[in-house]
Amino acid sequence: MQELLPTEQAIFDQLKQNISDVYHHYGFLNIETPIIERTEVLLAKAGGDTEKQIYMVSKTDESADSADQALRFDHTVPLARYVAEHNNDLVFPFQVTQINRNFRGERAQRGRFREFYQCDCDIIGREKLPITYDAKVIACIHDALKTFNLPEMKIRISNRKVLAGFLTAIDATDKATEISGIIDHAEKVPLEKSREALEALQLSADQIEKIIAFMFTKGDFATIEAKLTEILGNLDTVREGLDELKEVFDILNAKEGMSDIEIDFMIIRGLDYYTGTVYETFLKDYREIGSISSGGRYENLANNFTEQKFPGVGGSIGLTRLFFVLKETGLLNMTSAKPVDYVILPITKNEFAACMKLADKLRATGKNVDIDFSERKLGDKFNRAGKIANFAIVVGETEASSQKFVAKNLETGETIEL
């Protein structure tokens, strides 16, 4: 689990606040679901590794067998339960954000934590949800990441309907799951490995060449349309996916201050769940960091909990891991912001009252103000102040009576009259 010292925590909190602010500026509404959820709710969608990683919860005075509660491992399953339960009281399209901790008992790895913040935003429709919202989610998360002042970003976007239509065109839908898995994995292995994996599926040489050509198809919309035509002869089966992709791509490209966007069919985002738009975000010059945010469109959020159809689109920033890798890579400015603006240093007890009045005045302007009431030497007090604050204000008899105060910049030594 990650535990930070206060000055690092202040940076983490600022990044979290930035994300929250941007999500709210985009009109997303915050909710908080319980961290402890009924196990049957969590297991409705979990499976494989996730299921093994679930933390079960039991009271000390209960037998562990009765443990029908567990810690949530993501925000999506509780959101599905929330929407199914409260849909009569919600306003659709329901634009919702959850910024909170989730829990997975993963094997300890660098940058992987068992308690981690995920900053999700999702838009849920009732029955249907226009594709425009896919662009909105991606734009919103992009703007949130822009507040981090990171090096150049690149968004790689695809649409699972194009892959589905492509497999129909080459008559390989019966092996869709395996082929998707191979494409999803392709970036992490040499091309020969992917080719061998495709050969093992007993696809024809022509099918294999087409799949390989497909997965290396990337660029702007005109480029990928031309390339797909070249591979498939016509675009009939992929038309719907391409139309959606074009709309999302065009909206994002028209947005001021947008980072580079590339259509890239190697983006799959796992095997289940997503059904349309999928995307990942990278730092151009730091590809080794991996995706810093991702998401996509799902046809039916809450099918485990209700007959009603709730299509949605969402994305997430895995803030705990991102904070860790940015710190490691030197992309966080860890020294700039101090959490306290002013520390007031009374010379003697006689100035306490004046210090408290001054502090209240500065606080009323939104400043963070500490008063050092300790009995240490002034030098030690300055030393302490320098570690947490930007300015120190010494208050002796003169300052208290004249009500004239001087703030000293603890970095530069400059002084300012207040």
Add this chain to the structure above:
Amino acid sequence: MQELLPTEQAIFDQLKQNISDVYHHYGFLNIETPIIERTEVLLAKAGGDTEKQIYMVSKTDESADSADQALRFDHTVPLARYVAEHNNDLVFPFQVTQINRNFRGERAQRGRFREFYQCDCDIIGREKLPITYDAKVIACIHDALKTFNLPEMKIRISNRKVLAGFLTAIDATDKATEISGIIDHAEKVPLEKSREALEALQLSADQIEKIIAFMFTKGDFATIEAKLTEILGNLDTVREGLDELKEVFDILNAKEGMSDIEIDFMIIRGLDYYTGTVYETFLKDYREIGSISSGGRYENLANNFTEQKFPGVGGSIGLTRLFFVLKETGLLNMTSAKPVDYVILPITKNEFAACMKLADKLRATGKNVDIDFSERKLGDKFNRAGKIANFAIVVGETEASSQKFVAKNLETGETIEL
């Protein structure tokens, strides 16, 4: 567990943010300890009911017997572990805030939740910590509560050293625990019950009358000093406690905008843990709500984890319970603030681009702006907007080309040119 709808959640979030802002304005630094903690750490200080209420945690693929982890039940125990572990990297006095969820498997009761937010602030010294900091914590939490715009508050304050000195003076220190318990409980039972309980301790009639006179001693400092002199003859044994009480009382009384403060020896705050200042906050005309914030001074925060001495003073707002009781009592203004400022309503798809530009401009000024891309009728869109937002802006061909926009107040119907 409490789960709120988005508009209520927005109010809860605002209250939480207000508390956090004030704590930060007072120079407190935020930390976040893990929610999952080693059981031995949690059990070091827990006992009795608390121990029974602890949620144990185990991975699905582990036997429950190996469950050496549990969910924290308060912020104090993890803080003690944090200070013992990181004290070389901390700045003392360490002013720390924790605003987060804790977990107790309590029997379900109205207003008692198993997952609940506690908003703590603590000041930890190394070896010693001047009494002035006790006043600082109380002032800070008071100012945080003032942002709630509640009816008149009253702070009731005592000092455990006065009680200890009082019991020395009447020669009853051997029954200190039992007597403290009786005083702690006195407000909830008729006086006769307290008297009977004291009689059962085989105290003399004189001792009993003095204890009863003591526990009804309240008022300003001069009043309680006079009353104590009357009961005890002299103030030798209670002098240290009275001096501390006077300093805290005087500082708080000198503070501008401070609520009523009363010294009240019936305030005990449980039997262990606190060693000096103790306080509770009430709403004068809503005593049935109980204490809305409390805290006090403890001699040694981390004695279970280190030989070093870390005296501290802290206080807490139990926000989840407070939110619940304020809502029930009608003291939360649940209708005022809408979480979204503007919803933009495009007439057709042709205006999407203009809407997105307008939204980005408004967001840049800090506003929360939603765009309704759904394909519903304008009336339905207005209806949705009214539930989450303060203003709607309709954008048709005219508005898009002229770049002149009108915002309609969804409450009053008034319109404003932007």
